[in-house]
Amino acid sequence: MEHQFTVEGMTCGHCEKAVTQALRGVDPQAEVRIDRQAQQVQVRSSAAREALAAAIREEGYRVA
Amino acid sequence: MEHQFTVEGMTCGHCEKAVTQALRGVDPQAEVRIDRQAQQVQVRSSAAREALAAAIREEGYRVA
Ligand SMILES: [Cu+2]
Ligand SMILES: [Cu+2]
Numbered sequence: 001m002e003h004q005f006t007v008e009g010m011t012c013g014h015c016e017k018a019v020t021q022a023l024r025g026v027d028p029q030a031e032v033r034i035d036r037q038a039q040q041v042q043v044r045s046s047a048a049r050e051a052l053a054a055a056i057r058e059e060g061y062r063v064a
Numbered sequence: 065m066e067h068q069f070t071v072e073g074m075t076c077g078h079c080e081k082a083v084t085q086a087l088r089g090v091d092p093q094a095e096v097r098i099d100r101q102a103q104q105v106q107v108r109s110s111a112a113r114e115a116l117a118a119a120i121r122e123e124g125y126r127v128a
Binding site: 011012014015018 | 075076078079082
C-alpha cells in the first residue's frame, strides 16, 4: 500500500537516511521516497500506517 | 592545540555527529565542541589544522 506523510524537521540528507532506516525498521521491504523541500515522505509498504508514522515520530520528526 | 573553525552547512544533530566523527577519523583523541547556530567548531587536538579542516570539507561542509 502507498502511504503519504507530511514530515516536519528533516533538514539534511542524514535526516532522510534516518527516516528511511526508521521505516525499514518497521518493514525491511519498505520502498521510501522523500522530497525534503516539500516535507513529503512516500512509503510503499504492507505495514500499518500508524506503525510507520510512529517510527518517524520516534526518530524525532513531526508527522503532520 | 585548540583549533576554531567556522563551518557552514550543519543543519541538525546528525551533521554535528558527522563532523565530530570526521575529526575523530583524523585524531581519535580529538575533543570536539560544536555550536551549530554560531557555525563554530572547536577542536582540541594535536593534529595539523589543515588535516582537520580537510576532514570537515570531505564530509561535505564548508570551512570558511
Ligand atoms: Cu539532518
Ligand atoms: Cu544534518
